[in-house]
Amino acid sequence: MLLDQSAEQESAEKAAGMTDVFAKCSTDGGYFGKMRIIGDDDFTRPTLPPNPNRTMEFKGREHIMWSINNYLGLANHPDVIATAHSALDQFGVSSPMGSRMMSGNSPYHQSFERELAEFTSKEAAFLFNYGYMGVQGTIQSLLGKDDVMVMDKLSHACIVDGAFLAQAMNGTQLRVFKHNNMDNLEQVLKRTNRDRKGGVLIMTEGVYGMTGDLAKLKEITALARQYDARLYIDDAHGWGTMGAMGRGTADHFGVQDEVDIYFGTFAKSFASIGGFSASTKEVIEWITYNARTQVFAKSLPMIYVETLRKTLELVRSGDDRRAQMWRISNSLKDGLRDLGFHIGPGESPICSVFVPLGEESMEAVGAKTAGFLRSQGVFVTAIAYPVIPLGLLMFRMIPTAMHRDEDVATTLEVFKGMRDNLGLRLSMTAEEEQKIRKVYGITP
Numbered sequence: 001m002l003l004d005q006s007a008e009q010e011s012a013e014k015a016a017g018m019t020d021v022f023a024k025c026s027t028d029g030g031y032f033g034k035m036r037i038i039g040d041d042d043f044t045r046p047t048l049p050p051n052p053n054r055t056m057e058f059k060g061r062e063h064i065m066w067s068i069n070n071y072l073g074l075a076n077h078p079d080v081i082a083t084a085h086s087a088l089d090q091f092g093v094s095s096p097m098g099s100r101m102m103s104g105n106s107p108y109h110q111s112f113e114r115e116l117a118e119f120t121s122k123e124a125a126f127l128f129n130y131g132y133m134g135v136q137g138t139i140q141s142l143l144g145k146d147d148v149m150v151m152d153k154l155s156h157a158c159i160v161d162g163a164f165l166a167q168a169m170n171g172t173q174l175r176v177f178k179h180n181n182m183d184n185l186e187q188v189l190k191r192t193n194r195d196r197k198g199g200v201l202i203m204t205e206g207v208y209g210m211t212g213d214l215a216k217l218k219e220i221t222a223l224a225r226q227y228d229a230r231l232y233i234d235d236a237h238g239w240g241t242m243g244a245m246g247r248g249t250a251d252h253f254g255v256q257d258e259v260d261i262y263f264g265t266f267a268k269s270f271a272s273i274g275g276f277s278a279s280t281k282e283v284i285e286w287i288t289y290n291a292r293t294q295v296f297a298k299s300l301p302m303i304y305v306e307t308l309r310k311t312l313e314l315v316r317s318g319d320d321r322r323a324q325m326w327r328i329s330n331s332l333k334d335g336l337r338d339l340g341f342h343i344g345p346g347e348s349p350i351c352s353v354f355v356p357l358g359e360e361s362m363e364a365v366g367a368k369t370a371g372f373l374r375s376q377g378v379f380v381t382a383i384a385y386p387v388i389p390l391g392l393l394m395f396r397m398i399p400t401a402m403h404r405d406e407d408v409a410t411t412l413e414v415f416k417g418m419r420d421n422l423g424l425r426l427s428m429t430a431e432e433e434q435k436i437r438k439v440y441g442i443t444p
């Protein structure tokens with residue numbers, strides 16, 4: 001999710017006088033431009049060691065790590081690594097060469113796709129090299145000139161960019177509904193149906209990756225049926241963490257059969273790379289032949305396909321890992337709430353901590369709070385505009401099955417120290433609460 005995608009770019013271009021496409025590069029415009037221009041390496045692009053773990057070294061000091069999406073702790077699982085070794089011996093790193101359409105198809109890709117389809121209770125699935133490419137390509141392939149895409153306001157950037165691609169290439173119309181607001185979604189669908197010429201695709205996430213709240217999928221699937229629309233959900237954060245055996249957020253709500261296309265990434269619970277869309281055989285065949293982001297790209301390397309099949313087994317049988325992730329998540333959220341912090345709705349493992357800005361700028365509050373946490377060995381990412389709306393600061397914490405009770409205890413002590421040493425005002429004004437409610441539809 002990146003709000004006001006073009007506004008920052010436009011201001012950078014204005015500042016640069018638009019005489020040269022490179023002129024903007026020396027300004028503080030563009031995304032996180034103020035950070036880029038000062039050469040920040042704390043809050044944007046921090047350099048971390050390559051092996052994800054519960055603690056990681058940053059700038060010469062061990063930190064408890066709350067910023068990586070290794071939900072089930074599978075990143076360094078010995079069975080995954082052993083499978084990767086044997087795939088490397090068998091296939092090397094080049095295989096297969098070419099796009100699936102030309103020379104990059106293999107029985108391994110096809111059989112993994114069948115496993116994914118079976119696990120997600122769909123007829124077929126199609127692999128993409130990145131989740132981002134998967135969502136974008138699926139949207140672009142399906143939406144034509146007379147079609148309308150209806151998306152949640154807080155949709156991830158890959159959904160927004162998929163919509164832009166469909167709009168630019170095919171003339172698809174875009175409509176946005178307020179985050180998780182069912183009255184507003186119904187209004188948009190009603191309005192859309194009044195002068196409807198083509199199809200309608202509703203697009204939501206399963207778990208909203210920033211706030212951790214869940215899409216109201218029972219209501220959304222019912223509205224999709226009522227208004228004759230199709231539903232595509234991007235369940236990047238729910239796939240592996242939610243539902244029976246990690247089948248995802250729609251399974252959690254008992255509506256997987258009502259979801260027309262299901263999407264999962266391998267970059268989070270699966271601790272690898274790639275993603276897939278799953279649907280009926282006919283729809284997947286269409287996507288396979290028409291999703292430009294994969295038709296024109298080399299296929300997912302064999303070494304990933306083979307290790308991902310092993311990871312799928314571990315995710316399926318990973319109830320103990322999910323239980324540990326939830327235990328850590330719940331004790332972290334409860335402890336932070338007890339300290340007076342404002343936590344998102346907590347429906348998923350993600351723990352989002354909203355910090356009121358008061359009179360200070362988000363840069364100032366972000367630097368002093370995240371700086372304090374880092375100085376005490378707690379690595380947390382501070383999220384600000386343009387990833388979340390202007391005027392808010394949020395810490396987004398990812399509890400995982402790797403974390404231990406002592407990590408939670410230490411982290412809570414450090415948050416307490418931050419609250420007391422920085423004199424943070426934690427109580428929110430009615431206006432601040434209203435702002436969060438307005439954007440997120442939740443009360444922190």
Ligand SMILES: Cc1ncc(COP(=O)(O)O)c(C=O)c1O
Binds near residue numbers: 132133156266
């Ligand atoms: C909701 C959502 N969709 C898609 C993606 C992109 O996935 P990938 O990293 O596999 O490209 C992300 C990753 O941040 C995400 O959070």
